[in-house]
Amino acid sequence: MRSLFILLTVLLFVLILVLPFLGILAGAGAEGFAAIYEALMRPESLHALQVSFIIVLIVTLCNGVLGILFSLQMVRGPWLAGWLRPLLNAIVDLPFAVSPVIGGLMIILLFGPNTLLGAFFENVGFKIVFALPGMVMATIFVTFPLMIRELVPVLTELGQTAEEASATLGAGPIRTFFRVTWPSIRWAVYYGLALTAARAIGEFGAVLVVSGNIVKQTQTATTLVYQDSIDQNLVAANSVALLLGLISIVILLFLEWMKKRKEDQLHAH
């Protein structure tokens, strides 16, 4: 009975998770390694990868710094009234409930060419929709709860005694943060950053809507995969997808390795 269940589960995992991944390997390698190399070295895929990289860099940096600031305020802020804290918590979670396509639609509705804000920024010479700023905004919208959700429980469990001790011993807020707070939240921050980066690389729906998917201008790696598979250029699509899949697996393994560190650190006190 027991072995039957194990067999069923293993079968399920192989069918649902392993088989599709092998499918992509087979699809990319159908015409040999040279074809994969050629597909990745096309000017449009190089450009798409570069755009993806820039977006990931900006988004991860932004979410990292602001995420730490916000989590500290949300957990510790003495100014938050009793009703405000749960409200802020709920607002932070909202992006999880929003479909990525709707996330893109929101940016277009706010900053599109025929809206008030959009026209203003266009006049100043700063294009938001169908350009990099809009794509970054869409990605930030989708990813910004990740960092805060990772940090808030850690900060809550940590408590404030160590920081208060440091402050009474005469350390300033900056010194207290880097000497006392940072070492204990370090792994949670790295974990949140890795999650954010993974989600930012993979963001598709919102970016597709906002970018307009213009080849060699606003095309990211994921929208390139989409374009190639719609154009029936399956070997090229699978090659780029294989690269993205490998990056995701590396990040997944990295997260798995960090999860243990993070938990050890949390329970060390």
Next chain:
Amino acid sequence: MLADRTAEGSLHLAHMPVVSGCQESFLFCRPPLNYVWRDRKLKVMPTVTPYQIAVRSLLIGYLLVLVVMPIAAVYAEGFSLGWTPFWEALTAVIAWKAILLTVKLSVVTTVIQAVIGTMSAFVLVRCRFWGRRLFNSLVDLPFALPTAVSGLMLLTLLGPQSLLGSWLQAFGISLLFNQTAIVIGMVFITFPFVIRTVQPLIEQFDLAEEQASYTLGASKVYTFCKVLLPAVVPGIIAGGLLTFSRALAEFGALSLISGNLPGKTQVASVFIYGEIENFNTQGAAAVSIVLLTLSFLVLWAVQALQKRRGIVT
């Protein structure tokens, strides 16, 4: 913050010894404490520095611009022409068929996940077998993969070019561009949810309860249904709700494998994308409002459930 000026002044003088040179260059002094009347008592509040004011405004402003305003914009756009166009946009045959199809298939996906997710979680926690740790890390793969890549994977696997696809075709089974394909895509995308909410509950479960049931003469099936299952049901419900809301929202994978036939295999998110491409933002916003409202209700239900039962997801 309403500081009592006179009280602040006098107490400040009484408290702090006047250090020579401090008055000339007060920049180097620590700021005076902030005395406030509250509940008929004089209380000391931490001083509000410009830095703190900046951080607070940043936090509120960021949330307003980045989350509240965009969501409000969708609701505003949907109702921008009044109730009748909103209602007309929703009751257009293609629109409500897309919404209905999405809700129906999401429910099917949730039921499938509740069964296979619970089973997988039990096996992963309770059974020791070769490759268990590897499988346990693999569970999160659908979250880590870009959704477009997931869609392409299924497209390649089930398409006529692949071994499996051609084999299925020989039997006359097609798993692409129909409702089965959409369910397969949804199941792949939402795979981790139920497993990850049920797993900690099984790990926390006290074995003594189960052993007590056995010693009292209960059978394996009876023990499972009466002792174990009630303990993990909250996890199944929370995971199921998350699965449902994720399946409703999914776009990337489904846009590639659903086939996108209006009225037949077009799901709501792909319909919204089509409307945006046709510059019909009002119609797109109307359908978005339905999806958003459903998702918010689900999210709220999950949070209420977690608050009551204290489940950590």
